[in-house]
Amino acid sequence: MSLGTLWLLVRRGLRASWGAAAVLAAVALVAALVLTVLPRAVDRWHGAMLDHAASQISAVSRDLRLTPTGAPRSFTDRASDVPTAPPWDRVLTWLEEVRRGLPEPLRGTVGPPHVTVSAPEVPAAPASGLGISAVALVLRAAPDLAEHARLVEGAWPLPNPVTFRWGDGAAADADDAAPVTPTQIVLSRAGATAIGWTVGSVHELPPPFPPVVVVGLYEPVPGADGYFEHAAYGGDPLIVTDPLSGTTVTVAGSVAPEVILPLALGSPRLTLWYPVDLSDVAGAETRTLLDQTRRFTAASLQSSGLDDLPVRVSTGATDLLGRVLAQQVSVDAVLAVTAAGPVGALLVVLALGSRLVVERRRKALALLHARGASGGAVRAVAGVEGAVAGLPGAAVGTAVGLLLVPGTVTAGQVLLALGAGLAPAVALTLTASGARLGVGRRADLGAGGSRPWRVTGEALVLIAAAVSTGLLVARGAVGAGGAAGAGAGAERLDPLVVVAPALLCLAVALLVVRALPWLVAPLERALARRRGLVGFLGAARARRDPAGGVLPAVALVLCVAVAASSSVLSATVDAGMSDAAWEHVGADLRVSDVWISPEQVAGLRAAQDVAAVATLGGFGTGGLTPLDPSTSQGAPAPQERVAVMAVDAAELTRVQDGVPGAVPAAMLAALTRETADGTLPVLASTGAGLPGGAAGELARQGSTKDPVPVRSVGTIDLLPGMPPAQRFVVVDAGRAAEVLGVTYVPSVAFVRLDTAVGSTTHVPPALAAVVDTGTARWETAAGTAAELAQSPAPRALRLAATAALALAAALVAMTVVLTLLLAGPARARLLAVLRSLGAGARQGRSLVVWETAPWVVVALVAGAVLAWAVPAVVLAAVDLTVLTGGSAQPLARHDPVVLTGLGVAVVAVAVVAGAVVAVRSGRDVAAQLRTGDDR
Numbered sequence: 001m002s003l004g005t006l007w008l009l010v011r012r013g014l015r016a017s018w019g020a021a022a023v024l025a026a027v028a029l030v031a032a033l034v035l036t037v038l039p040r041a042v043d044r045w046h047g048a049m050l051d052h053a054a055s056q057i058s059a060v061s062r063d064l065r066l067t068p069t070g071a072p073r074s075f076t077d078r079a080s081d082v083p084t085a086p087p088w089d090r091v092l093t094w095l096e097e098v099r100r101g102l103p104e105p106l107r108g109t110v111g112p113p114h115v116t117v118s119a120p121e122v123p124a125a126p127a128s129g130l131g132i133s134a135v136a137l138v139l140r141a142a143p144d145l146a147e148h149a150r151l152v153e154g155a156w157p158l159p160n161p162v163t164f165r166w167g168d169g170a171a172a173d174a175d176d177a178a179p180v181t182p183t184q185i186v187l188s189r190a191g192a193t194a195i196g197w198t199v200g201s202v203h204e205l206p207p208p209f210p211p212v213v214v215v216g217l218y219e220p221v222p223g224a225d226g227y228f229e230h231a232a233y234g235g236d237p238l239i240v241t242d243p244l245s246g247t248t249v250t251v252a253g254s255v256a257p258e259v260i261l262p263l264a265l266g267s268p269r270l271t272l273w274y275p276v277d278l279s280d281v282a283g284a285e286t287r288t289l290l291d292q293t294r295r296f297t298a299a300s301l302q303s304s305g306l307d308d309l310p311v312r313v314s315t316g317a318t319d320l321l322g323r324v325l326a327q328q329v330s331v332d333a334v335l336a337v338t339a340a341g342p343v344g345a346l347l348v349v350l351a352l353g354s355r356l357v358v359e360r361r362r363k364a365l366a367l368l369h370a371r372g373a374s375g376g377a378v379r380a381v382a383g384v385e386g387a388v389a390g391l392p393g394a395a396v397g398t399a400v401g402l403l404l405v406p407g408t409v410t411a412g413q414v415l416l417a418l419g420a421g422l423a424p425a426v427a428l429t430l431t432a433s434g435a436r437l438g439v440g441r442r443a444d445l446g447a448g449g450s451r452p453w454r455v456t457g458e459a460l461v462l463i464a465a466a467v468s469t470g471l472l473v474a475r476g477a478v479g480a481g482g483a484a485g486a487g488a489g490a491e492r493l494d495p496l497v498v499v500a501p502a503l504l505c506l507a508v509a510l511l512v513v514r515a516l517p518w519l520v521a522p523l524e525r526a527l528a529r530r531r532g533l534v535g536f537l538g539a540a541r542a543r544r545d546p547a548g549g550v551l552p553a554v555a556l557v558l559c560v561a562v563a564a565s566s567s568v569l570s571a572t573v574d575a576g577m578s579d580a581a582w583e584h585v586g587a588d589l590r591v592s593d594v595w596i597s598p599e600q601v602a603g604l605r606a607a608q609d610v611a612a613v614a615t616l617g618g619f620g621t622g623g624l625t626p627l628d629p630s631t632s633q634g635a636p637a638p639q640e641r642v643a644v645m646a647v648d649a650a651e652l653t654r655v656q657d658g659v660p661g662a663v664p665a666a667m668l669a670a671l672t673r674e675t676a677d678g679t680l681p682v683l684a685s686t687g688a689g690l691p692g693g694a695a696g697e698l699a700r701q702g703s704t705k706d707p708v709p710v711r712s713v714g715t716i717d718l719l720p721g722m723p724p725a726q727r728f729v730v731v732d733a734g735r736a737a738e739v740l741g742v743t744y745v746p747s748v749a750f751v752r753l754d755t756a757v758g759s760t761t762h763v764p765p766a767l768a769a770v771v772d773t774g775t776a777r778w779e780t781a782a783g784t785a786a787e788l789a790q791s792p793a794p795r796a797l798r799l800a801a802t803a804a805l806a807l808a809a810a811l812v813a814m815t816v817v818l819t820l821l822l823a824g825p826a827r828a829r830l831l832a833v834l835r836s837l838g839a840g841a842r843q844g845r846s847l848v849v850w851e852t853a854p855w856v857v858v859a860l861v862a863g864a865v866l867a868w869a870v871p872a873v874v875l876a877a878v879d880l881t882v883l884t885g886g887s888a889q890p891l892a893r894h895d896p897v898v899l900t901g902l903g904v905a906v907v908a909v910a911v912v913a914g915a916v917v918a919v920r921s922g923r924d925v926a927a928q929l930r931t932g933d934d935r
Helices: 003-016 018-055 088-100 189-195 225-230 257-263 283-298 317-360 362-370 375-404 411-434 452-475 487-491 495-528 534-544 550-585 598-606 649-655 665-672 733-740 765-770 781-789 792-822 824-836 841-877 896-920 925-931
Strands: 064-068 114-118 122-124 134-141 149-154 183-188 212-220 238-242 246-254 269-274 300-302 310-314 589-592 610-626 640-647 680-685 695-700 708-716 728-732 748-753 777-780
Touching: 018 283, 018 317, 018 375, 018 411, 018 792, 088 114, 088 269, 114 225, 114 257, 134 257, 149 183, 183 189, 189 212, 189 246, 212 225, 283 310, 283 317, 317 375, 317 411, 317 495, 317 550, 317 792, 317 841, 375 411, 452 495, 452 841, 495 550, 495 841, 550 777, 550 781, 550 792, 550 841, 550 896, 598 610, 598 748, 598 765, 610 649, 610 728, 610 733, 640 695, 640 733, 649 665, 649 748, 665 680, 665 708, 665 728, 665 733, 680 733, 728 733, 777 781, 781 792, 792 841, 792 896, 841 896
Parallel strands: 134 246, 183 212, 640 728, 680 708
Antiparallel strands: 064 269, 064 310, 114 134, 114 269, 122 134, 149 212, 183 246, 238 246, 300 310, 589 748, 589 777, 610 640, 610 695, 610 748, 680 728, 695 708
16 A cells, blocks of 8 residues: 555544544643653652752751861861951861762752851850840851951951969969950851941950950841851840840850960861752752762861861751652642542543544544455554654644643653653554444444453452552551651652552442443333333343443543542641641640740630630659569559650640540549649650559659659640650649649640631730730731641642543543443434334434443542542551641541532533534434444
């Protein structure tokens, strides 16, 4: 066959069956769109997760810190008569050589090195009238301070010989009357304001240090926050207020580099670090970056600039990257499960479209074969038709995908788009190869048994689904906190997580196909006894010769399953984040990081719209020794170090009523009751080793009192709103303060708003004014939940669920239309006969309904089952706490309203698609009667 003849046949075929070819083009378009958008979107989401996580931690935690194992000899010079700068040029040169030797992408995230040298803290006096009880001054020098700070007043410090005052304060090498030259320092404006020091002011330090004079003030330049996190107190001072000892302010005073080593008195503190910037790291590089960071921090470095001392490298970026990678794996698992259904349904639609094209071209292809064309030539015609339809559709889909998610086009993406465009050609070629050209056979008059290969294949699918699901559930959740989450296994997506839910959906679809004839048979018998003919005919055709065969049922079940399960998973993650927010905040509102006075507590309770207020404070740490009741002597078990937390138990019951994860009211009430043996009732954490009812002894650290006998009234995993602690005991503040001999000063207050007000994302100004110390941290449960919901991971899941729903709806419509079109010739012949016997158009539309309604109904039932089963399997296999931020795996949330709405939407799509085809059914009855029944 010549190319001209081939092209002529292809053009005529496309004109004759342009609708079916358009379906194939639509399938190629959707496939190319998905293959273009999904990888790019996933990579962007991965990068966004890393950026978001990096923005949540401090620069000190994120950067690479280098710690020498001791003080280098070259930095311990105490000579005061000849000021000499530290030898940090050698150190910086070595650090830069180490940085250049790092592999990519790690090297691209690491910035130029920094180094500072600090002396031990020395006490100083603040200006009078500020209410400050003490000042701690840290003297420091850095070679690049002027690059990160802008001088706003005075001048930078100059070097001068350091004259120490030993013993009675006299200079070591001068007469008693000789004046002592103050050491010049510069302060940040915020630090100077906090302690009341000004330019030109001289301040005495305790011997042997000389006095200091403030010669300048500076402000950090924009973007230098990370630098001053390492150079602590050089930007903002540290202000600590203790209700017993008062307020202490710690500030850093920068001196000339030449004088820092004498001032360090032989104990200089070197701070060396590389700033780390993760903003340009691609999502796909996270695992590589984690591996490189682990190898770098595991190695021990040495440098002649540090007198060959071993140098340890540490960073919080390792844990950060591990958490992000666990998030990426969890998101990828949910996305893969969500995408498996539409991909399977898309393949089914492709198969149905190919069958429709071959059915429409059956007579033409048979005539071509009868005229001497070989089987290869016939398949070539079909394949070229598929390529002509698919390649333009794939090109359009790729272009739309690039518009939606711009980026560099790679060779792999081109190959994927080309594969999507050639998929219709492959499908048509395979369909034409297996088709019987000529007159078809009556499927409803066959032998009635299933082919052996089909039974075997279905059995294998069922076995594989059962085995994979069982293995997945038995293994446990994979993730940062999952049972199987330790090690590298938690950082890679297990293919079984994707395969098992997909096989489960396919197995349910096959069971539905097998069960439908048995379910329709009683209905068929019941309708046979009624007067109407259409109902009986519809039921009989649905049982004996279903429109489209098995494939439409599989596609419908997959579409409904993915729509339901993706909505359940998205709702589960959202609900998990809400529970995590309540777990973190503990009430509608929480104020922390501040000492709260009784007057402030009373003010909070008196504020408008406040229903209850409870407080929480710490009594430090203690040693908890469980007593073994099985021996008469009460042999003690090993002592556990625990945090001792105190709460206003009665008020906390009111505040946390209905809060997810709240301690049962009976346990809190037990903290306030007298025990029979006079012991102090406590609530112990699960890891404290004191089960409910057990006795023990609690010795508070730093106390000279004898250990206090305690008895556990129960164990808890956590107390919502309490600062994180691995092992702790909770006591009632009123009872424990007297028993332990301490003063109860709460540092946290929980506020419950009136029910009529409800939860709020903003702190009412009236409440904020009650506790307004400048350091108070107000948080709301609703605001924390909203902040968690806007993080990249849940946003990606919601967007993916929305896209999956839209794609499932489109595939449902395409499946229904293709199914009805495939059954069109047989239906037309039947309608012609019925019309000749007096049937009307209404009966014709009823037949169309019977061709799809049974499959839609069973697909909805199967989808409801899979909406429970698939999320259960995913929650058993994937640790979602890395996404929700909670301490426990969230429970699946099945919203009846949402699931009912999905069912209604599926029915509506099927009805609309069926109505479009039904309008065309039954036309030209005379033409159908003239053709005769060739079946």
